[in-house]
Amino acid sequence: MKKSITCLLATCALYPAVSFADIEIKPSNGVGILAINGKAVETKTFFSDLPELKAKNGTTQIVVEYTAEITESADDYVLEDSDTFVLTFKAADTTVRVQAPEISNRYDLKSFNRNADWRLLDDRGNPLSFTWGKLEKEGFQLGRDYEKELEEFNSTDTQAAVKSLNTETHSFNKSVPTSQPPSNVHPDQKMVGQMLEYWYEQASDETKNNFKNWLETGQ
Numbered sequence: 001m002k003k004s005i006t007c008l009l010a011t012c013a014l015y016p017a018v019s020f021a022d023i024e025i026k027p028s029n030g031v032g033i034l035a036i037n038g039k040a041v042e043t044k045t046f047f048s049d050l051p052e053l054k055a056k057n058g059t060t061q062i063v064v065e066y067t068a069e070i071t072e073s074a075d076d077y078v079l080e081d082s083d084t085f086v087l088t089f090k091a092a093d094t095t096v097r098v099q100a101p102e103i104s105n106r107y108d109l110k111s112f113n114r115n116a117d118w119r120l121l122d123d124r125g126n127p128l129s130f131t132w133g134k135l136e137k138e139g140f141q142l143g144r145d146y147e148k149e150l151e152e153f154n155s156t157d158t159q160a161a162v163k164s165l166n167t168e169t170h171s172f173n174k175s176v177p178t179s180q181p182p183s184n185v186h187p188d189q190k191m192v193g194q195m196l197e198y199w200y201e202q203a204s205d206e207t208k209n210n211f212k213n214w215l216e217t218g219q
Contacts, residue, residue, distance in 0.1 A: 023060060023091050025053035028099040034084070035063035035146040038154070038165040057092035061154075061162045063135060063146055066112065068103035080106070083113045084137075084144075086153060087120070088160040089130035095123040131159040 027033050033041050033053050037060060041053065066082040082100075089096070099119040103109050111117070120128040135149045154161045200208065 022057040022093050023055045024095045025055065025060075025062065026095055026097045027053070027064070028097065030067050030069075031098050031100055032065045032067065033062055033098065034065060035150060037061055037162075038147060038150050040146045059088065059090050059162060060096075061086060061088045061150075061160065061165065062098070063087075063150065064098060064118070066100040066103070068109050068112075070106055070109065071104050077104075080109060082109060084135040085116060085118065086133045086135060086150070086158075086160045087118060087130045088132070088162060089120055089128050091122060091128055096128065097121045097123075133158040133160040 025033060025036065035041055036053060036055055064085050064087060068080050068082065069077045070080050071077050087098075097120070099121065101108075101112065101117055103112055116132045118130070118132070120130055122128055133153065135144075135146070135153060137144060137149070151166055154163055154166050200211070203211065
């Protein structure tokens with residue numbers, strides 16, 4: 001079985017990669033996408049460009065911030081970040097543009113933080129409805145663990161929470177102690193195969209990939 005799956009994966013590698021992400025997320029100027037569906041987004045570095053921001057069709061949850069240029073004087077301004085928002089929406093086969101109004105003073109920034117004046121538009125310019133909440137952290141804001149914060153957020157009853165994102169997946173590379181049957185007992189291999197097939201079909205894509213990697217490495 002291990003050899004068959006390895007051969008199948010090798011055969012698939014000969015064909016062009018197929019993208020299962022059906023929604024592309026495009027932030028406007030000043031908008032930062034910090035996480036998508038419970039996973040933190042990598043930021044641009046000296047060695048890498050901005051990552052593609054994509055999600056599957058259906059319900060999508062994003063973490064966003066807006067960086068405003070606050071005017072201090074006629075020729076001086078400072079950058080200030082908005083609160084950290086969680087926006088949850090539904091879309092399919094489209095590009096979702098995430099926009100915020102232009103903000104140049106602290107009064108407008110406070111109003112924005114209070115009212116969540118975000119705009120989500122599809123590729124035809126139609127507005128998308130969304131629910132929202134906030135990730136709130138006291139004190140120093142650098143080095144935040146958005147994945148952990150989202151786990152806590154999604155376990156609440158807030159409208160923008162998506163509890164299914166907290167579904168745990170199994171890691172196959174960790175040894176799990178199991179009770180071994182007596183040596184003279186031989187499991188029904190047909191039943192074992194049926195159970196494997198059933199639970200594989202029930203698994204999430206991430207768990208399936210973990211399982212395939214486990215078969216390949218034998219760990």
